[in-house]
Amino acid sequence: MTHLRKLMLDELQRRNYAQSTVRTYIKAVEDFARHFGKSPEQLGPKHIRAYQVHLFRDRKLAAGTVEQRGAALRFLYIKTLHRPYLPDQIPFPKRARRLPVVLSSDEVALLIDSAKNLMHRAMLMTLYATGLRRAELCRLKVADIDSERMVIHVHEGKGGRDRDVLLSPKLLETLRDYWRWMKPKTWLFPGMVSNWRADVPVDTKVVWVAVRAAKERAGITKRVSPHTLRHSFATHMLEAGADLRTIQVLLGHAKLADTTVYLHLSRRHLQAVASPLDGLDLSEPAQAKRSRKRQKR
Numbered sequence: 001m002t003h004l005r006k007l008m009l010d011e012l013q014r015r016n017y018a019q020s021t022v023r024t025y026i027k028a029v030e031d032f033a034r035h036f037g038k039s040p041e042q043l044g045p046k047h048i049r050a051y052q053v054h055l056f057r058d059r060k061l062a063a064g065t066v067e068q069r070g071a072a073l074r075f076l077y078i079k080t081l082h083r084p085y086l087p088d089q090i091p092f093p094k095r096a097r098r099l100p101v102v103l104s105s106d107e108v109a110l111l112i113d114s115a116k117n118l119m120h121r122a123m124l125m126t127l128y129a130t131g132l133r134r135a136e137l138c139r140l141k142v143a144d145i146d147s148e149r150m151v152i153h154v155h156e157g158k159g160g161r162d163r164d165v166l167l168s169p170k171l172l173e174t175l176r177d178y179w180r181w182m183k184p185k186t187w188l189f190p191g192m193v194s195n196w197r198a199d200v201p202v203d204t205k206v207v208w209v210a211v212r213a214a215k216e217r218a219g220i221t222k223r224v225s226p227h228t229l230r231h232s233f234a235t236h237m238l239e240a241g242a243d244l245r246t247i248q249v250l251l252g253h254a255k256l257a258d259t260t261v262y263l264h265l266s267r268r269h270l271q272a273v274a275s276p277l278d279g280l281d282l283s284e285p286a287q288a289k290r291s292r293k294r295q296k297r
Contacts, residue, residue, distance in 0.1 A: 004041060005029075008080045015079075018160065020135060028072035040076060045089040048073060056093070063095040099264055100231040101222050108232055111224070114217035120210040122178040123189060126152075127207075127226055130165040131233035131251050133158060134208065134226040138201045140188040142179070147172055157252045165250055234262045 008029065012022045032051055033040050055061045055069060070090050077083045077090070103111065108128055115121035126137060136157050144153040150172070151164040175188075184190050184199075191202040207226050215224040222228075234247050248259040 002039070004039060004080070008076055011080050012075070016160070018156075018158075024068060025072040025075055028069045029076050032069070032073060040073075041081065045086065048086075048090055052090075052093075063093045067092050067095065099261065101224070101228050102235045103220070103222065103224070103228060103232045105236065107218075107220055107222070108229070108236075110218045111211075111214050111220060111229075114214040115210065116213050116217075118178050118181055119189065120214065122174055123207055123210050124214060124229065125171050125174055127211075127229040128233050129168045129171040131230045131237075132165065133230065133252075134204050136252075137207060137226070138189060138204050141186055142184055142188050144188070145172075145175060154252070159252075159254055161252060161254075163249065163252050231262075234259070238262050 005026065008026065009022070012025060017025075029040060032043075035051055035054065036043055036047055052066060052070065055066045061069075070092055074087060074090050077086045112121060112124045112128070115124055123137065126132065126140075127134075130152055132140075132154065136154050139155070140152070144155070145167065146153060146164075147167065149164075150167045150169070152167050154163050154165060157163060182190070186199050187201045189202040190197055191200045191206070192198060193200060211224060211226050211229070230251070234251060237247050237250070238244070244256060244259050244263075247262065248256050251259065253259050
């Protein structure tokens with residue numbers, strides 16, 4: 001371990017950053033150093049500028065990924081190397097605001113029924129029934145399933161926040177069948193060690209593969225990921241009459257503004273107002289000309 005790597009790790013850990021963030025930041029800085037073949041201590045603003053251009057132009061990375069790399073470099077140079085004059089040299093790229101993909105209820109049912117096995121089915125059902133993030137799903141423990149109160153305890157979600165989410169009776173029934181088959185000990189969805197099932201959390205990639213495989217079997221053409229089930233959960237809850245504040249708490253959003261995106265996806269809210277076109281007194285379509293000939297000038 002290099003001196004700089006240890007310094008950065010110490011700074012991340014004393015600020016109690018999540019382990020996933022620590023790994024992402026360290027990997028980003030390693031990639032930056034590898035690109036120039038030098039220690040980041042020997043690199044400066046012109047190198048950062050060239051690296052960000054390289055990520056966009058040559059590697060074709062998404063704006064969100066480049067933003068994440070930029071956050072890692074900001075932490076390195078400002079918090080670890082104490083160069084407070086650098087923030088303006090590491091801008092966050094402008095990101096396109098796209099609405100998330102949402103599945104219909106029928107598509108969700110088809111996706112779940114297309115799961116490869118009972119473990120994958122239980123994963124997909126849990127994602128949709130609770131709105132959990134993929135990493136939160138992987139860290140669930142058997143003891144987190146509280147059938148007495150019909151809630152699932154989520155410990156140290158994004159931002160280190162704990163919360164309780166809904167435990168659907170239908171999900172509980174499936175989880176009981178799954179438990180009798182898998183017999184998980186500590187972690188609800190155990191992973192593999194040397195190709196053997198072990199008492200460790202399942203890798204997040206397994207969840208992604210489970211959703212992807214079910215999508216292919218179901219013949220769904222939309223872009224579907226584990227996060228799609230989270231978006232679908234929130235949108236369907238809103239359409240069923242849940243208020244935004246409740247959905248915010250269930251999703252673990254720090255700000256209500258992050259939850260309002262689902263207003264744009266909810267059919268109930270879109271159909272609650274009429275289009276101004278409907279208020280116009282128009283002639284019948286049959287009266288409109290249908291000639292395609294070019295008019296003489």
